[in-house]
Amino acid sequence: MTHSDPDHDTWLRFISGEPDAFSDLYDQYTGVLYAFGMRYSTDRDLVKDCIHDLFIDLHGYRKNLARDANVKFYLLKSLRRKLHLAHRKSSMLRFDRWDTEDSLAINTFSFSIEEELIISEKEREILQHLAAEINLLPDRQREILYLRFHQDLDYDEIAAIMQISVPTCRTFIYRALKQLRGKLEFGAILLIMCC
Amino acid sequence: MKRKSNKQEPKPDPEHLTEAERVAGERAKLLFKTLRNETFSADEKDALWNQVEETVSQRKQRSFNTFWIAAAASVTLLLLAGVGYLVFYKNTARTMQEFAARGANGPDETQLILGDKRVISLRKENSSVVYKENGALIQVDSSSTIDQQVAGDQQFNTLVVPYGKRSVLTLADGTRIWLNSGSKLVYPSHFDKRQREVYLEGQAYFSVKHSDDVPFHVYTRDMEVKVLGTEFDVSAYADDDYTATVLATGSVELTSQSQSLFGSKKMKITPGTRAVYDQQRAALQTEQVDVQEYVSWKDGYLVLNSAPLTEILKKLSRYYRVDIILKQPKLAGVRFGGTLDLQENIRDILEAVSVTTGLDYKQQPNERRYVLEESAIRP
Numbered sequence: 001m002t003h004s005d006p007d008h009d010t011w012l013r014f015i016s017g018e019p020d021a022f023s024d025l026y027d028q029y030t031g032v033l034y035a036f037g038m039r040y041s042t043d044r045d046l047v048k049d050c051i052h053d054l055f056i057d058l059h060g061y062r063k064n065l066a067r068d069a070n071v072k073f074y075l076l077k078s079l080r081r082k083l084h085l086a087h088r089k090s091s092m093l094r095f096d097r098w099d100t101e102d103s104l105a106i107n108t109f110s111f112s113i114e115e116e117l118i119i120s121e122k123e124r125e126i127l128q129h130l131a132a133e134i135n136l137l138p139d140r141q142r143e144i145l146y147l148r149f150h151q152d153l154d155y156d157e158i159a160a161i162m163q164i165s166v167p168t169c170r171t172f173i174y175r176a177l178k179q180l181r182g183k184l185e186f187g188a189i190l191l192i193m194c195c
Numbered sequence: 196m197k198r199k200s201n202k203q204e205p206k207p208d209p210e211h212l213t214e215a216e217r218v219a220g221e222r223a224k225l226l227f228k229t230l231r232n233e234t235f236s237a238d239e240k241d242a243l244w245n246q247v248e249e250t251v252s253q254r255k256q257r258s259f260n261t262f263w264i265a266a267a268a269s270v271t272l273l274l275l276a277g278v279g280y281l282v283f284y285k286n287t288a289r290t291m292q293e294f295a296a297r298g299a300n301g302p303d304e305t306q307l308i309l310g311d312k313r314v315i316s317l318r319k320e321n322s323s324v325v326y327k328e329n330g331a332l333i334q335v336d337s338s339s340t341i342d343q344q345v346a347g348d349q350q351f352n353t354l355v356v357p358y359g360k361r362s363v364l365t366l367a368d369g370t371r372i373w374l375n376s377g378s379k380l381v382y383p384s385h386f387d388k389r390q391r392e393v394y395l396e397g398q399a400y401f402s403v404k405h406s407d408d409v410p411f412h413v414y415t416r417d418m419e420v421k422v423l424g425t426e427f428d429v430s431a432y433a434d435d436d437y438t439a440t441v442l443a444t445g446s447v448e449l450t451s452q453s454q455s456l457f458g459s460k461k462m463k464i465t466p467g468t469r470a471v472y473d474q475q476r477a478a479l480q481t482e483q484v485d486v487q488e489y490v491s492w493k494d495g496y497l498v499l500n501s502a503p504l505t506e507i508l509k510k511l512s513r514y515y516r517v518d519i520i521l522k523q524p525k526l527a528g529v530r531f532g533g534t535l536d537l538q539e540n541i542r543d544i545l546e547a548v549s550v551t552t553g554l555d556y557k558q559q560p561n562e563r564r565y566v567l568e569e570s571a572i573r574p
Contacts, residue, residue, distance in 0.1 A: 038233035110231040149227035181219040
């Protein structure tokens with residue numbers, strides 16, 4: 001984490017109470033936060049409410065915030081906690097689902113391989129297959145892959161966000177990759193047989 | 196969640212991956228770069244920001260400690276006893292004028308101030324406010340909505356538009372009001388059944404919904420405009436020494452100096468007429484004008500038939516929130532004509548003005564200040 005990047009400057013300006021910094025912080029992160037929140041929910045208004053509450057908290061506690069925090073990580077973690085609380089509150093009210101666990105599940109992923117990547121036809125098929133396999137992984141493993149590969153967080157940060165230990169986090173990602181490898185080989189064989 | 200014991204797994208560590216696992220990881224990484232994200236539209240973003248700001252300002256008001264609330268309450272009670280006595284004998288126009296004087300002067304953003312003292316900031320350069328359901332629901336910038344109490348005592352809302360911004364207001368009766376830069380409009384949170392009354396400082400274009408039974412009054416410092424349903428422009432800037440009304444369609448009744456000692460003058464004007472109240476001469480005069488010249492600002496351009504340069508520069512400095520200094524006093528009263536597109540930035544506009552007037556413009560180190568001076572290169 002370098003401390004001279006402009007994003008971090010906004011954070012420092014915000015903590016020191018500069019009036020414009022609050023709206024700058026909002027402008028910089030709200031898009032990322034919204035995309036992140038919509039990973040866990042399909043309810044746009046719920047996600048917006050959680051972002052609203054998050055910024056109200058930030059404004060209220062600004063004097064006590066850590067100056068050297070990784071801002072994106074901190075915001076993602078806080079938003080996920082808010083979503084989790086909101087989710088638990090709503091599932092507590094639904095009696096038909098009282099026996100289900102209250103963990104926050106990540107939605108299935110939608111990739112745009114066609115538009116984003118310039119790759120060979122064969123590689124594309126492998127990736128499409130992989131995409132389907134990723135969506136079949138258990139929720140927690142998919143979430144880790146998302147935080148690691150899409151949000152570029154490190155193991156310590158992922159562990160903190162998901163409230164698991166760092167070794168568990170490593171185990172999860174190892175297991176996910178092992179499973180994907182196994183499925184992929186199987187898929188590749190199928191492809192060869194079909195051709 | 197089902198969880199297998201991982202005791203028998205060797206080295207559960209991504210750093211010790213086999214080649215195949217590493218490749219799977221690389222591919223997953225590539226794949227996640229193409230993840231489709233839900234996008235947050237600019238409108239939604241602005242709307243949510245308005246909500247955040249609204250909540251923050253409410254919190255601020257609540258965070259006074261109890262001592263000060265108690266102290267303030269007892270002082271307020273004493274004041275109310277006095278003020279209440281005075282207000283009781285005053286008409287709505289006076290009350291609204293006092294509200295206008297109270298509203299924040301010169302904020303950076305357009306502000307909507309509600310009867311319960313909530314302040315809503317509108318971030319857009321050209322914002323919109325729409326009242327629905329008899330005033331109980333306010334839609335801001337076509338995306339976020341705010342509730343307000345309309346039952347009980349009459350309360351006033353204030354829309355403050357700073358220099359450099361504009362706003363379009365739609366009231367619950369369907370009347371639309373375009374507010375120009377540097378303007379303030381005070382109006383009841385909902386109209387009663389007999390009167391529709393608003394108070395204006397600055398410039399606004401009114402498109403009043405017709406109602407035979409409920410006349411619409413626009414009060415300004417020096418002039419009152421009464422209509423049943425028509426379109427007209429009122430200009431009543433505090434730093435101008437005149438108040439003017441330009442009628443586009445229908446008819447209006449003007450009353451000047453309604454608060455003066457010598458009583459008031461009443462006058463009806465027809466479309467295409469501009470009525471000007473001159474403060475120094477205390478006189479109301481009329482002239483026939485090209486209506487476009489006075490109302491085109493609401494559509495984003497400035498039509499000038501034959502306007503003094505100082506007037507043009509004054510309009511531009513309000514619209515763009517800049518200071519323009521004319522270093523050629525000889526040209527101050529010289530009249531110019533043409534059309535300026537207000538969508539363009541101030542530098543392009545000043546370029547056009549410079550070409551027409553034969554002057555040069557320079558931007559001062561202070562970004563909002565421009566100087567128009569004699570061209571260095573003589574033609």
